[in-house]
Amino acid sequence: MPAALSLHELTKHYGTLTAVDRFSLKVDRGTIFALLGPNGAGKTTIIRILTTVLRPDSGTARVEDFDVQRQGREVRRLIGVVPQDNNLDRYLTARENLVMQARLHGMPSAETNRRVDELLELVGLSGRRNDFPDTFSGGMQRRLVVARALVHRPKVLFLDEPTTGLDPQSRRAVWDYVASLKDTMTIFLTTHYMDEADALCDRIVIMDHGRLLVDGSASQLKERMAHAHHYELQFRAHADRYEKMLKGFPFVRSLQRTGDLFRLSLAGEEFLKPLMDAIGTEDIRKVCLREPTLEDVFIELTGRDVRE
Numbered sequence: 680m681p682a683a684l685s686l687h688e689l690t691k692h693y694g695t696l697t698a699v700d701r702f703s704l705k706v707d708r709g710t711i712f713a714l715l716g717p718n719g720a721g722k723t724t725i726i727r728i729l730t731t732v733l734r735p736d737s738g739t740a741r742v743e744d745f746d747v748q749r750q751g752r753e754v755r756r757l758i759g760v761v762p763q764d765n766n767l768d769r770y771l772t773a774r775e776n777l778v779m780q781a782r783l784h785g786m787p788s789a790e791t792n793r794r795v796d797e798l799l800e801l802v803g804l805s806g807r808r809n810d811f812p813d814t815f816s817g818g819m820q821r822r823l824v825v826a827r828a829l830v831h832r833p834k835v836l837f838l839d840e841p842t843t844g845l846d847p848q849s850r851r852a853v854w855d856y857v858a859s860l861k862d863t864m865t866i867f868l869t870t871h872y873m874d875e876a877d878a879l880c881d882r883i884v885i886m887d888h889g890r891l892l893v894d895g896s897a898s899q900l901k902e903r904m905a906h907a908h909h910y911e912l913q914f915r916a917h918a919d920r921y922e923k924m925l926k927g928f929p930f931v932r933s934l935q936r937t938g939d940l941f942r943l944s945l946a947g948e949e950f951l952k953p954l955m956d957a958i959g960t961e962d963i964r965k966v967c968l969r970e971p972t973l974e975d976v977f978i979e980l981t982g983r984d985v986r987e
């Protein structure tokens with residue numbers, strides 16, 4: 680069975696910058712796949728190549744066994760794309776936006792009506808079918824963009840940061856729609872949200888500087904961190920002072936702060952005692968060991984916070 684996606688030594692330069700650097704990957708059909716990486720890692724460039732918007736400088740990419748450079752038309756027939764921006768036609772109603780997409784794909788009218796109604800129902804916009812996208816919330820617009828990408832029953836759906844800028848409830852709604860598509864198509868998404876990748880995806884690749892860093896399921900990636908020593912420290916007072924101290928210890932490998940709560944990883948278990956000796960117990964409200972998260976894997980590999 681051919682892979683849904685197959686990239687071999689894919690490379691793209693912008694001037695002197697190498698945005699994608701000999702990137703190879705195979706994604707099986709029916710997978711929900713996430714490509715993660717900090718800003719500028721090369722994720723959008725890869726999506727643009729796979730969706731035939733951009734040509735690579737070298738290497739090959741195939742979608743459902745069609746070459747993106749030589750068989751662009753076939754590839755475009757097979758894919759649905761949810762780009763980073765909601766590029767809906769604001770002069771068309773929700774329903775008309777979907778009908779337009781069906782026409783572009785040459786779908787017969789009877790099938791179009793059925794399909795469009797079914798999709799509006801799926802994304803919970805049936806009641807707003809005759810309204811213009813400008814009157815929709817961000818979450819509703821996003822759902823309409825997802826519906827539009829599905830009109831022609833694509834085999835591979837690309838979602839570039841599908842939930843960026845949405846409130847938690849709308850994010851959940853988009854997740855539910857994406858999860859409901861599982862087994863009907865291959866889904867390729869990029870995201871900045873680790874919880875999204877963790878909850879939705881069968882397989883995750885983390886990349887940076889155009890290169891693949893790690894590849895596996897969420898639990899496999901977290902397993903890689905089993906050796907790391909993650910702790911949570913909470914202070915009653917003087918959190919700023921303690922932050923400075925923590926940053927100064929050579930054995931503190933990563934440090935994140937939320938108010939008076941610090942999440943940190945140590946280079947080894949043996950450093951817990953010197954750490955506690957140095958900061959004392961006077962201002963400590965809580966100290967505990969913590970299970971590694973996907974965010975820890977990301978920081979460990981890229982050296983950067985997801986939101987940086």
Ligand SMILES: Nc1ncnc2c1ncn2[C@@H]1O[C@H](COP(=O)(O)OP(=O)(O)OP(=O)(O)O)[C@@H](O)[C@H]1O
Nearest residue numbers: 693694696698716717718719720721722723724725
């Ligand atoms: N048209 C362009 N011209 C020049 N440089 C570009 C162009 N598009 C992207 N880049 C650069 O290529 C690198 C990869 O960009 P890309 O948009 O693929 O990253 P990304 O991982 O999608 O980032 P983000 O998470 O911010 O969307 C970045 O350094 C970016 O500045």
